[in-house]
Amino acid sequence: MSAPTTKRLSGKKSWFGSFKPNPKAELRLFCFPYAGGGASIYRFWEEQLPPLVEVRAIQLPGRENRMSEEPFTQVETLVGALAEALLPFLNLPFAFFGHSMGALVAFELARKLRTAVNLEPSQLFVSGRIAPHIARREPPNYNLPDPQLIEELRRLDGTTEEALAHPELMRLMLPLLRADLELVQTHTYADGAPLGCPVTAFGGLQDTEVTTEQLAGWHEHTTGAFSLRMFEGGHFFLHAARSQILAIVSAELDRVNREAPLATLNKS
Numbered sequence: 180m181s182a183p184t185t186k187r188l189s190g191k192k193s194w195f196g197s198f199k200p201n202p203k204a205e206l207r208l209f210c211f212p213y214a215g216g217g218a219s220i221y222r223f224w225e226e227q228l229p230p231l232v233e234v235r236a237i238q239l240p241g242r243e244n245r246m247s248e249e250p251f252t253q254v255e256t257l258v259g260a261l262a263e264a265l266l267p268f269l270n271l272p273f274a275f276f277g278h279s280m281g282a283l284v285a286f287e288l289a290r291k292l293r294t295a296v297n298l299e300p301s302q303l304f305v306s307g308r309i310a311p312h313i314a315r316r317e318p319p320n321y322n323l324p325d326p327q328l329i330e331e332l333r334r335l336d337g338t339t340e341e342a343l344a345h346p347e348l349m350r351l352m353l354p355l356l357r358a359d360l361e362l363v364q365t366h367t368y369a370d371g372a373p374l375g376c377p378v379t380a381f382g383g384l385q386d387t388e389v390t391t392e393q394l395a396g397w398h399e400h401t402t403g404a405f406s407l408r409m410f411e412g413g414h415f416f417l418h419a420a421r422s423q424i425l426a427i428v429s430a431e432l433d434r435v436n437r438e439a440p441l442a443t444l445n446k447s
Contacts, residue, residue: 194264196222196236196243204233205436206301207273208428209265211281211288212236213307213417214359215338215352217243220278220417227425232432235268237261237281241355250358254366258287262295274302274432278417280363282308286400287366289374299376301435303401304428306381307414309389310396311368321360325353332356335388335414377404379431381424383416384409 196218208228210221218236225234239257241250251257261284269292277285282305292298309315320331329349332338342348378401382394391409398405408427410420417424 194238194261196238201225201230201233203231204271205231206432207233207235207268207271208432209268209273209275209285209300210234210236211275211277211285212239212242213279213281213415214363215242215356216278216281219243221276224421224425227422228429229433229436231436232429233271241358246351246355250355250362252358252361252365254284254287254362257284257362258291261288262291265292266296269296269298272301272435274304274435275300276304276306276428277308278306279308279414280359282306283311283363283366286311289376290371293374299374301376302431303374303376303378304381304431305378305397306417306424307383307386307389309393310399311366312370312399313393313396314368315364319360319364321357321364325349328353328357373400373402375402377401377406377431379427380405380407381417381420381427382407382409383412383414383420385412386414386416388414 208224210218210224212218212220218238221234221236224236225232228234238245239250240248251260265288275285275289277283285303286305289300289303292300320328323331329343333340333343338352342352378397380394380397382389382391391407394409395407397407408424410416410423412419
């Protein structure tokens with residue numbers, strides 16, 4: 180990777196949702212969506228975060244304004260593309276937040292950046308995702324026939340019943356959901372040194388996909404501080420507990436701004 184600049188490459192689709200840059204920002208928070216989700220998940224987050232934080236919600240191919248693009252199906256190739264895309268925006272201290280699939284992508288991207296450009300996030304927030312070294316026992320479901328996959332989505336309770344009952348909408352959504360599920364379910368964890376940044380894990384008390392013990396396993400992936408916070412709700416507790424989560428994120432990012440020097444990649 181070459182040194183970052185502030186100029187974006189022309190002809191490339193934006194990897195960010197349509198959010199306004201914050202010229203006063205001293206830290207950027209990059210937010211990664213769950214399977215099937217887009218940048219709009221994080222549309223109103225900046226309103227509840229400190230004024231010196233700029234939110235950059237990641238818009239992955241295959242959804243929302245990038246629906247015409249092929250979604251990624253492998254973590255490694257997605258992380259490589261993201262590392263290139265985000266590099267020009269790492270001229271400020273930065274943090275990562277990811278929910279479910281997004282937590283896995285954020286973690287592997289943090290490891291990629293450490294290897295490629297010797298940079299790590301100042302804080303990693305992981306939500307609704309088992310620690311990456313813990314193997315899942317459930318068989319993959321990304322290749323199930325459509326009716327069975329729709330039943331799986333109904334069980335997870337992250338898609339409205341109206342959407343699940345809409346055949347045309349499901350025809351549009353299922354290829355993306357399959358690709359995202361394949362990305363997660365075919366990922367193989369490779370041993371590596373833990374990150375140096377603090378890690379905060381969030382979970383839902385009624386989440387049948389991720390247990391408290393599986394979330395606690397994230398402590399093995401940092402030499403810094405680790406904390407685990409649990410909220411009422413199932414796998415998509417992220418929405419109902421948004422205000423509580425953002426209060427914690429705000430406090431952690433305030434701490435980062437207080438304690439970390441304003442280091443940039445442009446310093447000689």
